[in-house]
Amino acid sequence: MVKIVLALCGLLAVAGSDNGPGMPLIMPLITEYPCKDVNDITVMLDPGFSMDERNRYYMVVHKVVPANSTVEVSFSANVNIVFTVRTTIAIRKGKYIKSQIQEGDSFTIRFSEELRGFSFKVQGTAPQLIPYLTSFSIDDVPYCNYPDSGYLDGYLNILVQHNNNKTKEELQNQCGRRKVGYSPHPPVNGPTQVGDWPWHAAVYEVGPVPNGTCHVSQKYICGGTLIANNFVLTVAHCVVLIKQSKTLNALVGLGKYHLERGDENSVEMDVEEIIIHENYQLLAFDVALLKLKSPVEFTDYIQPACLWRTETLSADDAVTGTLVGWGTTNEEDLSQTLQQVNLPLVAHEVCVLSNLRAIVHLHDAFCAGYHNNGTSPCTGDSGGAFQIFVPHMEQNVSGHVTGTWHVRGVLSKGLRSDNPSPETPDQMCDENQYAIFTDTTPYIDWILDKISYS
Secondary structure (H helix, E strand, C coil): CCEEEEEEEEHHCCCCCCCCCCCCCCCCCCCEEEEEECCCCEEEEEECCCCCCCEEEEEEEEECCCCCEEEEEEEEEEEEEEEEEEHHHHHCCCCCEEEEEEEEEEEEECCCCCCEEEEEEECCCCCCCCCCEEEEEEEEECCEEEECCCCCCHHHHHHHHHHHHCCCHHHHCCCCCCCCCCCCCCCEECCCCCCCCEEEEEEEEEECCCCCCCCCCEEEEEEEEEEEECCCCCCHHHHHHHCCCCCEEEEEEEECCCCCCCCCCCCEEEEEEEECCCCCEEEEECCCCEEEEECCCCCCCCCCCCECCCCCCCCCCCCCCCCCCEECCCCCCCCCEEEEEEEECCCHHHHHCCCCCHHHHHCCEEEEECCCCCCCCCCCCCCCEEEEEEEEEECCCCCCCCEEEEEEEEEEEEECCCCCCCCCCCCCCCCCCCCCEEEEEHHHHHHHHHHCCC
16 A cells, blocks of 8 residues: 655645646546445546546545645545645635645545635546545545545446547547438528437526425526536526525426427436626626436437537637527517527627627627517527537538537527517517627636536
8 A cells, every 4th residue: 555645735836827727628527426335426537538548537635625734635546646626715815725645545634724625636546546545534434434435447448349449539529529310511591400409408497386286387597508428508597596596496307308398318407506606797708507416328319419619610700600509589478499599699889789788798709690680589499599500621521510519608699679669568578689709718617617626
């Protein structure tokens, strides 16, 4: 046994990092629990890792560790660890503390400050030998009495079988791919097909029926996007009232095509936690995550989308994204089948000149759509993704270019005209105005941080 002792004395022990936790930027992450008796220690496996790295994963501890505490962790085999913590001081400065531990199967860390969650990247030192957690304690109090050795074997065997002939680049693009009815062409405006958008989610408000007995109501409120097997990305204004309510809960529908009618390939997942950006207000920081109570199983009809990163494509305003949803139609009723629309990204200056109201909405946001042509998102589309198709260099056997879909933003609000039409003075949306999307690129670190520590 190789035992290593490390003392972290606040920010003096190691240098602060501006890069956020040591978590992968490739989505989705497979989430599992290494201890049978607790759920606040989780392991995240990135399917994008090459076969040479399949004994590597991320472990996240969702615990508040008091100041001057000692944490002891042991593994079934020797590991190298990149250790990431968030002290109270580090959180205020927006930084993280990192340290690296080399070649050991057991280590002890002493903290001088209160700790609000920490994570570490685990890399086994023996090729293809997966190191499993065997014990975890804080101040000699054990928190993993029943370690679940071997819980990753099934996933990794599947990855080996399916990915033996794939390159690392192909492995990193497991997200954002349709599994049903592959369409090589940009989608057209109008109805979608079943399976076209396997990451699009329906978000529902669930609560007691007024004056009812043991009955609940279920009301569709907005859209969302599955970005990991237990997280859905949406906008804060859709779910803030649910989070504040003592009687309402959120529910997520995945794999859906019909809004109200049942779909053979869909599932409904309970939401365990609503995570709203700490700085959210009506005009800014309109982004939220929904943590599912249990991970969803990926199928041909339920898949995660990729997240846009600045290096995905060169910055180019001539970009068209696709929005899907069950938003209100011209008859002012929610669409009963999933619809799609192509919307060009619009420069800030063009958007503001078209409607001065836009200027107060464009903090970490962008405009997309058309002006004065009758095509715009409407009520019920909020929370849906502005998604961009990123082509790969290769073509399939039919000559079609393959690629992945990336979330570039989430629909926050529609602009309204100062002079509404006299025929529809109370219309719920203005089809002749641009729509405003929360830009998700500045929130990548926030998203990964919340996924890591929630």
